[in-house]
Every structure is written in C-alpha cells, then in structure tokens.
Amino acid sequence: MNERISLIRQHIQEKGEVKLSELEVFFEGVSSMTLRRDLKKLEESGDVVLTRGGAKSISHLSRIKEELYSKRSSENTAEKYAIAKKALEYVEEGRSIFIDSGTTVMYLARLIENQKLFITTSAPNVALECAKDQNAVINLIGGNLNRDNLSLSGITALNFLDNINIDTAFIASSGFSFKNGFTCGDYSEGEIKKKVIEKASRTIVLMDNTKFGKNLPFTFAKLSDVDLVITDDGVSEEIKKKLCQGVRKSGMAKIN
Amino acid sequence: MNERISLIRQHIQEKGEVKLSELEVFFEGVSSMTLRRDLKKLEESGDVVLTRGGAKSISHLSRIKEELYSKRSSENTAEKYAIAKKALEYVEEGRSIFIDSGTTVMYLARLIENQKLFITTSAPNVALECAKDQNAVINLIGGNLNRDNLSLSGITALNFLDNINIDTAFIASSGFSFKNGFTCGDYSEGEIKKKVIEKASRTIVLMDNTKFGKNLPFTFAKLSDVDLVITDDGVSEEIKKKLCQGVRKSGMAKIN
C-alpha cells in the first residue's frame, strides 16, 4: 500500500508531474479512485500539488520558476546553466568529487540529484544545496570564510584536503589568459584551488566567456594542469582549439 | 484587460490561491471563460499552477513545503527569538565566540550586527548569516555535513577545534533532564559540542521550554559543565531555581 505511494512520489519527483491516466496504465488493476486518493495523500504531505488530471512536484515547479526569474534578472545565467549542464555529464555515480565556490559551479550543485556521491566543497552554500540530494555524502572543508566569494580557505582548509581523495574536481576561475593561466582574486582561495587540482585525478574548469582575457592577481593553475575546460559559445573557435591543445593530455577530456 | 490579470496575480500572491468561483463573484460581468484564460496566462508566466477550480501561487506552495519540512523552525519562533535576544547580551565586542547549529542559535546569528568578533561555528547557514556582518571574522569548522540538522562534525571538525580558542560558546541542546544532562540525537554532533564546551571559557546553552524533560541518546554535557542556561517563560520557577543551583560556579553567570 505504502509502496505504491512512494513509487508515485518518486516518479513525480523525477518527471516533475504525472497524469492520472499514466498511473492507471502503469498500475494496471488498481482503480483510478485509489490512485486519486494516493495523490491526495501526497498533496497532504506537501510534496505535490494536484492539478486537473494529475499532480505536479512543488520543488520542480519552484525550480522552473527560479530559472525563469533568474534568466530575466541576472546576466549570463543561460550560459552558466548550459555550462553546468555540460559539466553534469562528468559527474559519475559513486565517485568522489570536489565542487569549488562560485555561481557557475553553484548551478552544477543544483543539477546534481539522486546520485550516490562523495562531495567535497569549499563553499557553504554549495554544501547546503547539495544537502538536498538525499544520497550524497557531503564534506565541507573548514576554514576562514571569505565574505566576498563565500568560500572557505586558510591553513585548516588546506590540511583538510590532505585527507581527501578526489576523482574529479570542478573548479571555477575568475580569469584566464594564455600567458598567466587560470587566475583568481584572493591568495588563500588560490591556495585551495591549487591543492585541489594537485590532488584530483581529473580537473574540469567551468568558465563563461566573460572570463577570457582577464588577468587576476593570483595564478592557481596553468592550462596544462587541467584536463578539460567547459565554456559557452561566446568563445571563438580559435581560442577553443588553442585550449584544446593546451590541456593536460590525460586522454579523458576534450574541450567543450 | 491587463489590469484584471495583475489584480488576480496580486490576489493569488497574497492569499496563496484563488478559486474560479471567487473570481466570478468578484469580477461580476466577466465571463468565466475569460477568467479561465487569465489564469492560463498567469500559469504561462510561471507564477502560478492551475488546480481544479482555480490556481495556486508557486512561491506560497514552496513556502508551505519548507515549513512542513522543517517543522521545528516554524514552531516556538517567538520564544526562540526572545531567547536569542537575551543571549545577545553576552556577545561582547572583540571576543572569540562559538555558535552552534540549530534554529535557536540561528536567531542569535541574525541578531549580531556590526561587531568586531571572531566567530567560529559548526553550521554553514550560521556562517553565511554571519557573513552579512562586515566586521566579523568567520571560521567554519570543516567536516561531514549532517543532513538532518545541517551541522558539521567528524574527526576533521574536532581537529579544527584544537587550534581555536573560545571565550563564549553558544550551544543549542535538543534535550535536557537533570538525570542525563544536555543531550542530542547524533553522536558526532555531541562530540563537537563536548569539545567546544571543554575549550570555551564560558558556555551558554540556549534552549526553549519544549526541550526540558526530553532525553536524547547522547549526553554532551552535565549541568555543571555550563555557565548559563537561557530559556523562556514556559519553564517553571522550580526548574529554573534548580538549574541555577546546578550550573558551574564561575561567578559570571546566572540563569535567565
């Protein structure tokens, strides 16, 4: 009895909505009245809103709303979202991953759902976002909180990383040039990134087109230190090609 | 034409939902088909979901959901706020303080403003809240994030505390009884609290009346380990007196 309801819940959570007619087909032999009552219970539990002919997931609805809202209000969100979506393809179940701080990787954190993962991050807000995924184990590196970029750093954060192994690191970069490599604006933030890249088997940098050609005071990696750069269409083919040639030849990655 | 729609939007935003029948009464003379079409437009704009016989505000729905999800946070808010306000009197400029995780201490975090402080915390959301205070230095202990109470714990968190000195620790407790002392529901969370209390010169426990008489599996402190218990008026004078006699005699604290 309870099992059917949680199956329905799960389906709605995944697909965002469900029609009663679909449920009738799937649960052949169960009367539509019963399925209706199931949906009503789900509504009472607060996960779902009943619509004509079915039900919709509330969290799904609000995510859609958020996306609509942020698309209008802030800049480059579409690009950032697209970048995050590409990066998501490199998130593999069962692995240990690192997620950096920054708006672009924050989108990535939002996209991760229902995956058994070991997530280490330097950003409290990324950690809180990931906590919504019921299956992930989340580690937050300790340290001093930088008010500007809301990332953690410092000696304790560095020490923390000593005991962590990372399959794939998703790193954000505030600037990039072929001369200076990947750069950021805070020294201790750079230290963290550097150490993470050193420890990770594979490093993926997420960076929208506005970051290209910018130099910030601290270099945390050369192009050849990373395996993949994910960016958007605002970057010329020429630069993409050059990036492609410059990354570490680990055989696992290509430029997107 | 547009005016009617925004009136409807406003009404839904305020009340959370609206029935078509209500709209028909309110907009006397407008056909139900038109009102239906209006709601459809609102749905397309992403603010609203259509339900049988009306529409509901998405933001309202997700708020309800959040509240259901963290029932704790919506209960006893007045008491918790009052407790936090009392605790604020013990926050002294220039000091090193520890803020625990939990809804009550979260209120305290919100109340701290424009004070030069060294704040250490085990809660990412407390850290983010404190980051709004431009003058505080914020340290977040690293570690594993507990999804239920959004607090950090584990061996790294414990090690982090080794290098931190604390003047005053503001600790939350999920339960208290004279027999078992202060208790919480998670072992590693208890470890953190225990260590903090050990290191702090002064420990203040924040706890609303609902926690009294409750025993949770892990004891992290005896009454004599702490200097002050701040609670609300829902606690009998008798208990208050007994608490007052039981706390550590450091000469700095009294029961509120």
Next chain:
DNA sequence: CCACATGATGTTACAAATTAACAAAAATAT
C-alpha cells in the same frame, strides 16, 4: 470614413475529471 484585420471576450454544447456515497475486501486488533 469604411472595410478589414486583430485580439479579447462571451456563449453554447460537449467532454473530461472529480466527488460522494456506499459496497466489498483486506488488514488489524480483541
């Protein structure tokens, strides 16, 4: 100024979904 297009609104009949009320079956307790 008129004929025409466009979009919003109203009307009707019809289709679909929902509810209510009660019966049957299954699970649980006594």
Next chain:
DNA sequence: ATATTTTTGTTAATTTGTAACATCATGTGG
C-alpha cells in the same frame, strides 16, 4: 474467530474544463 478499522472498488451525480464559433471593441491602411 469475530469485530473493527482501513483500504479499495463501483457507480452515479456534480463540477470543471475545452472546443468551436459568435460577438464586440480597437485600431490600421486605403
């Protein structure tokens, strides 16, 4: 084993939604 509660199924009545077309207002170019 029997009583009681809970879950499920069935039916008919009610409510809600849709489609299709008619009407009205508004505005535009000739």
